[in-house]
Amino acid sequence: MIKNIFHKKLIITILIFVFIFIGINLVFGLIYNQIALNNDKICSNIFEQIFFAVMTWSTIGYNDGKPIQQMWFAISLHYLISSLIMPVISGIIFYYILNRPTKIIFPNNLIVRKRTSEGSSDVLTLSVKVGNKEKVKIYDVRCQLIYFYFKNNGELITRNGETNLLQEVSFIDKTFRFSFKLEDFPSTLLKALTNNDPLNKKGSISIIIYGKRGNFGDPFFIEKDYNITDIKIAKDTKLLYNYHLIKDKIIKTKINYNNLNKIIHYTDEEQANVETEIKKILKEIEKRESDRISKQKKK
Structure with a gap:
């Protein structure tokens, strides 16, 4: 059953979108890091920066609670792109499941x-x-x-x-x-x-x-x-x-x-x-x- 549903074209399509999704998140991670550097909010590494930037949504944290307008814009854009990509991926997966070639x-x-x-x-x-x-x-x-x-x-x-x-x-x-x-x-x-x-x-x-x-x-x-x-x-x-x-x-x-x-x-x-x-x-x-x-x- 699994072999029938997840055939070659579907696997390739999913992998393409996974790479795109990872690429987008890496790009926004760099954007978050650059915004933090410009506002003197330096974390030990980019992954920590992504965590604090995404989880706090509007501030970098570290007890000052000062909003960063650029971060608002970056997170909003990130959220918009992610919300567009995920339904597309889900739709393609269900399309292949329901419309796989008839044998x-x-x-x-x-x-x-x-x-x-x-x-x-x-x-x-x-x-x-x-x-x-x-x-x-x-x-x-x-x-x-x-x-x-x-x-x-x-x-x-x-x-x-x-x-x-x-x-x-x-x-x-x-x-x-x-x-x-x-x-x-x-x-x-x-x-x-x-x-x-x-x-x-x-x-x-x-x-x-x-x-x-x-x-x-x-x-x-x-x-x-x-x-x-x-x-x-x-x-x-x-x-x-x-x-x-x-x-x-x-x-x-x-x-x-x-x-x-x-x-x-x-x-x-x-x-x-x-x-x-x-x-x-x-x-x-x-x-x-x-x-x-x-x-x-x-x-």
Whole structure:
């Protein structure tokens, strides 16, 4: 926890301000000493001078109680500078604590695959599997997918970003896969997966993940943009960790976040079957889009 909060940039920033604060106090110590010398108030050393000057605030002491106007001004200026610096240091420390970088890892590729979970097996989805390197769980997590594509309206090419899908999960420990059904996308995405239409290939997908983390419920927001060419049809990615039974105990292996980018491919036959299913879904989507356009024209 301490290692997460006090990372390198924060430590450097604190050290800079500590040196500045020490420097300011040394400068004012010399000023106090010079004022004392000018008023025949000589102490044995500068540290004693600083002590008497600051603690008495308006006089050097030594039983005469005579106010020194220059000391009033120096102490007031010293107090003003100190009162400005300390809130700045405190603010920077809290800023780094509450806004430290989020350790959410995105994969290099989005995966089109058949879901294997109970109740939704064999459903084709576009998925993104993320890793959580935070020391604690992140919670109230939302994953928003925005699909941008281009439409050719004769001489004019326009960009469309109306496809906006959202999935929520109560918490994420070390990894989670967000999956979006292919049937919820417009036909342009499936055309990009099944043919070489250059316009459809120019689309992009933004994955935005936001939620809360840590004991204070700090909000976080992180996103990554993918090109359509970053989408792979595959069976899965390698597990980040697994379990072994050793002496009647379940032992979890060390987490390997590099496995997010190690793709498990279909066999050639499986790949061909998946592409055939994608084309079937494409026909259904095209019919749905055609029916919607027809209804709009009738209105």
